[in-house]
Amino acid sequence: MxxxxxxxxxxxxxxxxxxxxxxxxxxxxxxxxxxxxxxxxxxxxxxxxxxxxxxxxxxxxxxxxxxxxxxxxxxxxxxxxxxxxxxxxxxxxxxxxALLDDDLRAELDLLRSELDLVKKELRRLARD
Missing domain, CATH: 2.60.40 (Immunoglobulin-like)
Structure with a gap:
């Protein structure tokens, strides 16, 4: 502690x-x-x-x-x-x-969104 x-x-x-x-x-x-x-x-x-x-x-x-x-x-x-x-x-x-544009939380949300797009594309490619 x-x-x-x-x-x-x-x-x-x-x-x-x-x-x-x-x-x-x-x-x-x-x-x-x-x-x-x-x-x-x-x-x-x-x-x-x-x-x-x-x-x-x-x-x-x-x-x-x-x-x-x-x-x-x-x-x-x-x-x-x-x-x-x-x-x-x-x-x-x-x-x-108002949060700053370069705030770490905003950057994390952006990374998560981009990761979701990559995962969707990989799943689509794996299906085809």
């Missing part, structure tokens, strides 16, 4: 569970290389910590957006950027609005 398990996004809050014996350091949510929020951590029992990070609405836009959760050992009043040596814990990828 991974140390951090994402519990999903609901009402703009990304939640997860961190499993370890010691409390985590400062947790920072990063988007496009810039820190956007500090995550809240609450104990959930022995060796379990619930992590909650609010996704800022101004960071949502069309296309694919990826938010990264980092842990560093800086104090909460330290500068907002992750300190050198910060540890990546998890990522949340969101797809919103």
């Amino acid at each position: 991974r140390e951090f398990e994402s519990l999903g996004l609901k009402a703009g809050i990304w939640q997860g569970m961190l499993m370890r014996g010691t409390p985590p350091g400062r947790l920072i949510l990063v988007h496009l290389g810039a820190p956007v929020a500090n995550a809240r951590v609450t104990p959930e029992g022995e060796g379990r910590w619930r992590v909650a990070a609010a996704i800022p609405a101004e960071r949502l836009s069309d296309g694919v957006q990826t938010f990264l959760l980092y842990e560093d050992m800086a104090e909460n009043d330290a500068p907002p950027a992750p300190a050198p040596g910060a540890i990546p814990l998890g990522r949340l990828t969101m797809v919103a609005g």
Whole structure:
């Protein structure tokens, strides 16, 4: 089992569970290389910590957006950027609005369609 398990996004809050014996350091949510929020951590029992990070609405836009959760050992009043040596814990990828033409999902759908055409043609040739 991974140390951090994402519990999903609901009402703009990304939640997860961190499993370890010691409390985590400062947790920072990063988007496009810039820190956007500090995550809240609450104990959930022995060796379990619930992590909650609010996704800022101004960071949502069309296309694919990826938010990264980092842990560093800086104090909460330290500068907002992750300190050198910060540890990546998890990522949340969101797809919103109009998808980009070169989006991986669109490419996969295209490949599947082309594969179906090839299969049909091979079956036709095998019948003849």
